[in-house]
Amino acid sequence: MEFTAEEKALIIQTLSQRKQWLEKKLTDAPNAASEEMNRQLGRVLAKFTAEEHKVETGPQSRKDVRILLVDDDEPSAKMLATQLEGLDFDNTTLAHDGQSAIKLLYDTPLPFHLVLCDWNMPIKNGLEVHEAMEASERYVHTPFVMSTSVTQATLIREAIDRGINDYLAKPISEQALKRKLKRFFPQLF
Structure with missing residues (x-):
């Protein structure tokens, strides 16, 4: 329980x-x-x-970090999952739309340590996933990183003002991903 x-x-x-x-x-x-x-x-x-x-x-090893990866573009999702595995973060759960992500956030017995979420998706977008996550007390300390092709500074600033912890611009390089992971899990580097 x-x-x-x-x-x-x-x-x-x-x-x-x-x-x-x-x-x-x-x-x-x-x-x-x-x-x-x-x-x-x-x-x-x-x-x-x-x-x-x-x-x-928190997690004691990279393999203990539970990551929810949300992206409606399957090739992008697979590439990001492969990059995570290459950094030994291989405890990843994949959702292909925002609605599925929200269901996983609430139905998964153990909470996720990190959410990497695409911005523009069908059914529910990344900001809606973030709002649903914020509504749950179990995710008070869970970082939410938006992965996006949106590069307009005003939109990114608005998302950060709404509580997004950080963002990764697509295409995501392994070095940029590693920097973000190091920021949120410094004890594992």
Whole structure:
């Protein structure tokens, strides 16, 4: 089950309070059942605390980075996926339109660490995918990089003002891709 950061914080706070209450009660009248309950509660609290820490640390290797690649142009998508694999980022999920991407954002059990999304696509465009991503608390810290043939500075500035983290101009060179990945995952370079 996936919890938001806010839900995890509330669970940790509640479990900590319950554990403190039980510890206080145990000093008054200890017995085997209440001690076992206290141990179990401690294990659950430790698990949530460990998961919270794990979420904050992020991926430990390039192969752990979950990338959602969204592009309606299959040759472009395959080329970008190949470039990612060449850099050892091979945990890539592909969507061929914005609507499929939005479905994947919400239906995938583990959230993506990075979204690389084409701007101009049928059904839903890249900005609409970004808006849907922003609506989910699970993607608060997930970078969104727009891959685009749009080169008008005003349009790119508008997209960045709307929360896009960065963009890659098509055709995407491996060096430009590597620079962006290094920016978002410096610990992996």
